[in-house]
Amino acid sequence: MNTLAAPKAEMPQAPGAAHRPKLDAKPGPLTLITFVGLLAAGLLFTAWSLVGDVSSSGAPTNTWVPYILLGVALLIALGFEFVNGFHDTANAVATVIYTHSLPPNFAVVWSGFFNFLGVLVSSGAVAFGIIALLPVELILQVGSGAGFAMVFALLIAAIIWNLGTWWLGLPASSSHTLIGSIIGVGVANALMHGRDGTSGVDWAQATKVGYSLLLSPMVGFGCAALLLLALRAFVKNRALYEEPKGSEPPPLWIRGLLILTCTGVSFAHGSNDGQKGMGLIMLILVGTVPMAYALNRAMPADETVKFVAVAEMAQNALTRSVSTSLPALQPDAVRDTLSTYVRTREFTPAVVPALAATAGSIGEQVRKHGSLAAVPAESVANVRNDMYLASEAIRHLDKSGAAKFDADTRMRVGAFREELDSATRFIPMWVKVAVAIALGLGTMIGWKRIVVTVGEKIGKTHLSYAQGASAEVVAMITIGAADMYGLPVSTTHVLSSGVAGTMTASGSGLQMSTLRNLALAWVLTLPVAMLLSGSLYWLFTRIF
Numbered sequence: 001m002n003t004l005a006a007p008k009a010e011m012p013q014a015p016g017a018a019h020r021p022k023l024d025a026k027p028g029p030l031t032l033i034t035f036v037g038l039l040a041a042g043l044l045f046t047a048w049s050l051v052g053d054v055s056s057s058g059a060p061t062n063t064w065v066p067y068i069l070l071g072v073a074l075l076i077a078l079g080f081e082f083v084n085g086f087h088d089t090a091n092a093v094a095t096v097i098y099t100h101s102l103p104p105n106f107a108v109v110w111s112g113f114f115n116f117l118g119v120l121v122s123s124g125a126v127a128f129g130i131i132a133l134l135p136v137e138l139i140l141q142v143g144s145g146a147g148f149a150m151v152f153a154l155l156i157a158a159i160i161w162n163l164g165t166w167w168l169g170l171p172a173s174s175s176h177t178l179i180g181s182i183i184g185v186g187v188a189n190a191l192m193h194g195r196d197g198t199s200g201v202d203w204a205q206a207t208k209v210g211y212s213l214l215l216s217p218m219v220g221f222g223c224a225a226l227l228l229l230a231l232r233a234f235v236k237n238r239a240l241y242e243e244p245k246g247s248e249p250p251p252l253w254i255r256g257l258l259i260l261t262c263t264g265v266s267f268a269h270g271s272n273d274g275q276k277g278m279g280l281i282m283l284i285l286v287g288t289v290p291m292a293y294a295l296n297r298a299m300p301a302d303e304t305v306k307f308v309a310v311a312e313m314a315q316n317a318l319t320r321s322v323s324t325s326l327p328a329l330q331p332d333a334v335r336d337t338l339s340t341y342v343r344t345r346e347f348t349p350a351v352v353p354a355l356a357a358t359a360g361s362i363g364e365q366v367r368k369h370g371s372l373a374a375v376p377a378e379s380v381a382n383v384r385n386d387m388y389l390a391s392e393a394i395r396h397l398d399k400s401g402a403a404k405f406d407a408d409t410r411m412r413v414g415a416f417r418e419e420l421d422s423a424t425r426f427i428p429m430w431v432k433v434a435v436a437i438a439l440g441l442g443t444m445i446g447w448k449r450i451v452v453t454v455g456e457k458i459g460k461t462h463l464s465y466a467q468g469a470s471a472e473v474v475a476m477i478t479i480g481a482a483d484m485y486g487l488p489v490s491t492t493h494v495l496s497s498g499v500a501g502t503m504t505a506s507g508s509g510l511q512m513s514t515l516r517n518l519a520l521a522w523v524l525t526l527p528v529a530m531l532l533s534g535s536l537y538w539l540f541t542r543i544f
Contacts, residue, residue, distance in 0.1 A: 020456075020462075021097050021098060021100060021103075021104055021247070021455075022103075022104065022247075023097075023104050023448050023451070023452070027105055031105070031109070035441060035444065038437055038440075038441060039437070039441060041437075042433065042434055042437035042438070042441075045430060045433060045434070046074070046430060046433075046434045049428065049430035050430070053289075053292045053293070053428065054289050054291075054292050056292075057289070057291045057292035057297065058291065058377075066143070066288045066289075067288070067289075069148055069288065070284060070285070070288040070289065072152075073148065073151055073152065073155075073284045073288075074281060074284060074434075076151075076152065076155045076156065076159070077151075077155055077277055077280050077281050077284065078277070078281075078434060078435065078438040079155075079159060079438075080155050080158055080159050080162075080178075080277060080280075081274065081277040081435050081438040081439045081442065082438045082439070082441065082442035082445075083159055083162045083163060083166070083174075083442060084162065084174045084273055084277070084439060084442060085112070085115060085438065085439040085440065085441065085442020085443040085444075085445075086166070086442045086443060086444075086445045086446035086447050086450075087162050087165070087166045087171075087172075087174055087442075087446075087450065088171075088173070088174050088269060088273060088491060088492055089108075089111050089112070089115055089266060089269055089439075089442075089443040089447070090108075090171070090443075090446075090447040090448075090449075090450035090451045090454070091171055091265075091450060091454060091475075091491055091492050091495040091496065092111050092262050092265040092266045092269065092472075092475075092491070092495070093107040093108055093110075093111045093262060093266075093447065093451060094450070094451045094454035094455045094463075094495075094499075095258060095261075095262065095454075095455075095463065095467075095468035095469075095471055095472050095495075095499075096258050096259060096262045096468070096472075097451055097455065098451075098454075098455035098456075098462070098463040098468065099244060099249075099250055099254075099255075099258055099463060099464075099465050099468040099469075100244050100247050100248065100249045100250070101249055101250060101254075101255045101258040101259055101262075101468075102259060102262075104451075107262070108443055108444045108447050109444055110259075110262070110263070110266075111262060111263075111266040111443050112266075112439075112440040112441065112442075112443035112444045113440060114263050114266040114267045114270065115266050115267070115269060115270035115274070115436070115439045115440045115443050116270065116436040116437065116439065116440035117267060117270065117436075118266065118267040118268065118269065118270025118271035118272075118274060119270045119271065119274035119275075119278075119432055119435050119436035119439055119440075120432055120433070120436050121271060122270070122271040122272070122274060122275050122278075122432070123275075124275060124278065124425065124426075124427045125275075126272055126275035126276065126279070127275040127276065127278040127279030127282065127427060128279055128282075128421075128425045129279075130178070130179075130182070130275070130276050130279045130280070131279045131280075131282075131283055132392065132395075133179065133182045133183075133186075134150065134182055134185070134186070134283075135150070135185065135186045135189045135190070135343070136339055136342045136343045136389075136392070137189070137339065137343070138150045138185075138189060139283070139388065140339065140385045140388070140389075142283055142284075142286060142287030143286075143287035143288055143290065143381070144287075145541065145544030146189075146541055146544070147287050148287070148540070148544050149537055149540035149541045149543070149544050150185050150189070150537060151280060151283065151284055151287075152536070152540050153181070153184075153185055153533045153534075153536035153537035153539075153540050154178065154181035154182055154184070154185050154280075154533045154537075155181075155280065156533075156536055157177075157181040157184065157529055157532035157533035157536055158174065158177045158178045158181045158529065158533075160532055161177045161180075161525065161528055161529050161532065162174055162177055165521050165525075166446065166449055166450065167449070168449075168517070168521075169449040169450060169452060169453040169457070170450075170453065170517060170518060170521040171450050171453060171454060171492045171495075171496050171518070172492060172521045172522060172525050173490035173491075173492045173493060173522070173525060174273060174492075175272075175273060175276070175490055176490060176522075176525045176526060176529075177525055177529045178276055178529075179206075179526070179529075180525055180526040180527070180528070180529030180530050180533070181529045181530070181532070181533035182533070183201050183206055183526070183529075183530050183533075184529060184530030184531060184532065184533035184534035184537070185533050185534065185537045186201045187201060187530065187534055188533075188534035188535075188537045188538055189537065192538065192541070210526075212489050212490065212493075216478070216489045216490050216493040216494050216497070217493045217494070217496075217497035217522070218497070219474075219478060219489075219494060219497075220471070220474055220475065220478065220493060220494035220495065220496070220497030220498040220500075220501060221497040221498065221500055221501035221504075222501060223474045223478070223498070223501070224470045224471045224474045224497070224498030224499070224501035224502050224505075225470075225501035225502060225504055225505035226505075227470040227473060227474060228466055228467060228470040228501075228502045228505045228506060229505050231466050231469075231470065232466075235466075237251070239251070239465070240254060240464065240465045240466040241464050241465075241466050241506065242464055243461060243462035243463070243464055244462070244464075244465070250465040251465070254465045254466070254469055257469050257472075257473070258465075258468055258469055258472060261469070261472035261473050261475070261476045262472060264476040264480075265472065265475050265476050265479065265491060265495070266443075268476070268479045268480060268491075269479075269491055270436070270439055270440075272479070273439070273491075274435050274436065274439050277435045277438070277439070278427050278431055278432065278435050281431050281434075281435070282427060282431065285431075286384065290377075290380045290381045290384065291377045291380055293428075294380045294381060294383075294384035294424070295372040295373075295375060295380060295383065295384055295387075295423055295424065296372055296422065296423050296424065296426045297372055297373040298373075298426075299371065299372050299373075299422070299423060301370075301371060303422075304366060304370065304371045304372065306419070307363070307366055307419045307423065308363045308366055308367040310412075310415050310416050310419045311359050311360070311362055311363030311366070311416055311419070312359075312360070312363050313412045313415075313416075314356075314359045314412050314413050314415070314416035315356050315357075315359040315360040315363065317405075317408065317409040317412040317413060318352055318353075318355055318356035318359060318409065318413065319353075319356045320409070321352060321403070321405055321406070321409050322352055322353055322356070331361070333354075334354045334357045334358055334361075335358075335385070335386065335389065337350045337351060337354035338351070338354050338355065338358060338389040338390065338393050339389060341354075341393055341396065342389060342392045342393055342396065345396055345400070347397075347400065347402035347403070351393065351397070351402075351403070352397075352403055354393075355390060355393050355394070355397075358386050358389065358390045359390060359416060361386060362383065362386050362387060362390065362420075365379065365383050366383075372423055384424060387420045387423060387424050388424060390416075390417075390420055391417050391420040391421055391424070394413055394414070394416070394417040394420075395417070397413075398410070398413075398414070453514065454495070454496060454499055457511055457514040458496065458499045458500050458503060458510065458511060458514055458515070458518075459499065459500070459502075459503030459508050459509065459510055459511065460503070460508055460509040460510065460511060461503070461506075461508040461509075463499065464502075464506070466502075467499065467502035467503065467506065470498065470501075470502050471495055471498030471499045471501070471502055472495070472498075474494065474495075474498045475491060475494045475495040475498055478494045479491055479494070493522065496518060500515065
């Protein structure tokens with residue numbers, strides 16, 4: 001039964017058999033062979049690379065339990081990206097399919113390929129940005145039972161909600177689902193440790209997500225409607241504003257524009273959303289095989305010398321910036337001071353001395369061993385945690401301005417943070433390839449439900465060429481601008497609302513039952529994901 005069917009009074013003038021794209025065409029044997037081959041190649045390449053990295057690092061193998069957990073966690077993380085592919089990217093291909101710009105099966109393969117490329121060329125900044133939202137104490141102990149509980153809880157919760165909304169044909173946002181899952185784990189972790197639940201959440205980031213959840217549909221709706229009206233005013237070709245005649249493609253320039261924007265949205269989706277899976281996979285790898293992945297073992301010797309020098313200069317600058325003499329902090333107190341500051345953002349006079357002591361300790365550890373690759377197994381986790389705390393503390397101090405550093409100190413501390421990030425924030429090529437294959441192949445599976453909703457169940461008439469072009473152009477530009485300014489805007493929200501805006505501007509009307517379902521899914525995404533992940537985290541901490 002179609003749960004999104006509108007009441008009879010609102011039934012659309014459904015496109016006839018001649019106008020509706022052939023969505024049920026089965027892929028040929030070559031497509032299936034290619035799909036299975038790429039899937040098998042991706043899994044084999046991942047396993048081969050992982051075994052090679054662990055073997056070359058000399059990590060001891062005392063028990064197979066962490067490696068079993070690692071394998072399960074990697075499959076779940078790649079499963080999230082696979083679901084993300086057929087859930088979110090279906091929005092990008094809906095307009096080219098319903099305007100007959102590309103055949104359905106070719107369109108999803110095309111989109112999957114550019115998702116793949118987008119992941120491969122991504123910078124990794126978003127990957128580590130998503131990690132910064134997680135509770136700091138769990139990041140520092142990610143290899144523990146609580147760390148695995150966190151990763152499993154937030155990924156499984158995101159997959160459950162994505163699959164549920166996909167089954168109903170509702171184009172919800174995977175990004176907001178994952179962020180809601182992270183917030184849920186943070187709240188649950190704080191409550192389980194006797195703290196106020198709000199202390200486990202980065203509410204500044206949560207507020208940004210809330211605003212984007214509210215504003216992105218309005219941006220998509222309004223801008224797409226205005227663009228369609230502008231097209232009507234300046235481009236008088238009537239065929240652009242009518243439903244396609246049979247399976248005839250649009251005029252060449254409109255078809256080219258639709259294919260270009262579909263390509264751009266797919267590429268941007270891969271370069272942005274694919275990084276979320278990368279960040280979580282790196283967190284899993286750091287927790288289970290720190291000897292191989294906690295520190296960038298590929299850093300050359302000359303860079304190591306520079307690292308030590310920059311750490312020493314940062315320590316001296318930080319020490320000079322302290323106006324009053326404070327008693328020396330013990331190593332455990334230093335880490336606790338920085339950890340508390342990163343978690344609460346509450347600045348105290350001890351933060352800068354603790355940061356100076358950490359900079360000195362990190363530089364001394366690296367200098368003593370000669371390179372990051374030579375740091376012994378028993379010290380790797382602590383060195384990496386100190387680097388993470390120092391980098392995050394510097395980020396928050398720079399953002400808040402609480403320490404009031406002079407220009408020279410800011411420069412030296414900023415250079416130190418760059419060195420820290422180059423030592424810890426790296427993504428092996430095999431991780432990118434694995435995520436790219438998962439996202440790209442996911443695009444080619446299960447796309448039909450979301451495509452039908454966007455193409456047929458938002459407006460009361462068939463999507464016209466101009467409507468499809470307007471919605472796609474707005475989505476592509478909005479995503480590009482959002483990436484430039486680091487704003488969490490949803491592709492799903494912008495594109496679906498853009499289609500609704502063009503239907504309103506053209507006077508063809510909207511199916512209100514579908515819009516109510518969409519709005520309900522979008523509003524419920526954050527609280528449901530929070531509830532699911534928090535409950536799963538509590539359950540998994542009892543198991544691990």
